[in-house]
Amino acid sequence: MRDDGTGTTAETGHAAQADSGRAARRDEAVRGAVAQGLVGAEAPLVGLLDITGIRDSAAELRAAFDAVVPAGTPVLHAFAVKASPLVPVLRLLSEAGLGAEVASPGELALARAAGVAPRRTVLDSPAKTAAELREALALGIAVNVDSPQELARLDALVSATRTDSPLGVRVNPQIGAGAIEALSTATATSKFGVALRDEGARAWVVRAFAERPWLTRLHAHSGSQGVPLTLMARGIAETYALAEEINRHVGRRQIDTIDIGGGLHVNFTSEATTPTYAQYARLLTETVPGLFDGRYGLVTEFGRSLLAKHGTLVARVEYAKSAGGRAVAVTHAGVQVATRTVYAPASWPLRIAAYDAQGRPKEGPEVVQDVAGPACFAGDLLAEGYRLPLLAQGDHVAALDTGAYYFAHHYAYNSLARPGVYGYARDASGEMRFALVREPQTVQEIVAESGGGHADALTAL
Ligand SMILES: *Cc1c(COP(=O)(O)O)cnc(C)c1O
Secondary structure (H helix, E strand, O other), X not given: OOOOOOOOHHHHHHHHHHHHHHHHHHHHHHHHHHHOOOOOOXXXXXXXXXXXXXXXXXXXXXXXXXXXXXXXXXXXEEEEHHHOOOHHHHHHHHHOOOEEEEOOHHHHHHHHHOOOOHHHEEEOOOOOOHHHHHHHHHHOOEXXXXXXXXXXXXXXXXXXXXXXXXXXXXXXXXXXXXXXXXXXXXXXXXXXXEEOOOOOHHHHHHHHHHHOOOEEEEEOOOOOOOOOHHHHHHHHHHHHHHHHHHHHHHOOOOOOEEEOOOOOXXXXXXXXXXXXXXXXXXXXXXXXXXXXXXXXXXXXOOOHHHHHHHEEEEEEEEEEEEEOOEEEEEEOOOOOOOHHHHHOOOOOOOOEEEEOOOOOEOOOOEEEEEEEOOOOOOOOEEEEEEEEEOOOOOOEEEEOOOOOOOOOOOXXXXXXXOOEEEEEEEOOOOOEEEEEEEOOOOHHHHHHHOOHHHOOOOXXX
């Protein structure tokens, strides 16, 4: 585990223990999934979720912020639904004390199906329709507006109806990009929020609040994979400074809550959970102490960091072959479930683990090989030139840390079926148990979703 000097030895020891516990549960789950036929000749690909690990991460998040705010400070941790849009996952997180951050009518429907209360839900999309805004205000869901035009829409709705929705404005502190441009939300030209450093923008925001006593929140989501903690903290410091300026300007505490977004980086290169929520919360208290003195309520919107390390894709090796002197394992996990990794392998490398036909960790000398997916294009590789014990037909490979933005985000290339998803946890007697989260998609469903009911549509016209 990397020691960056921000954690105590006891914390580091505890985190390392949690990481090795997770790895042990995962090995047991892969063995159990093979033994029970959740993955095998009939179902060559499956997604697995570690229920215990998800609960632990939710508890760590809550504890990290509870440790740095005065007792009684309102804090809502709204899970970013886009990271894992699965109803049972949202229910699990809700029972662990989290809310939901939604960005589309579909995500809002998922959160509601999971039973997440409207007062624990935040709507953040950059393209909300009038109908979406109306629904959110009717339900009392928090809304962060993204642009002056959207604020004008809200003006009309607020004057026409009464609402309990907390309303805020999303700003872009324009702190610069992280390592992955496509995921950096706080660049000068980002499409999100009101760009604070643009000519006249800051004065516009101050005036917008002064003219609307019902605007009570500021929102910034400036982190993401590849963005360092210090840069994220700087974005939040800028947002806090603006809240202070607005409250001074209006002469009262009009802004009572700051939504700091999500975006904590996930370590995809080893088992270690780093950075931790505790490290981030501590850095924030050092960078923006005024945000933690009890005058502001807090909302967070973490996604990837809550789920990534608790998901595993397990695929059967259908064939093992050799090409140009390179061993190639042809598996069932490719672009349909690891889209980012296949299309942008340099930004999104995944750890791959080898298991034998019975789902036991595969032993043997490591060999450089390619782990290929099933799709019909040459670049469909889960990993290229990867060192693993030589994979054979009937073995299994696992793509680790795939609990967020991977198998819950199916890409329908080659009409490959969405895999089943199962949660796992040990029962009271210590035995590994599985629960169905999402049914595997059938070929009949693929036909139906692909216009199967309208086969004559084009020839009949
Ligand atoms: C995507 C997103 C999040 C979650 O980001 P993660 O990197 O998954 O933590 C939070 N808030 C907003 C507005 C987002 O768009």
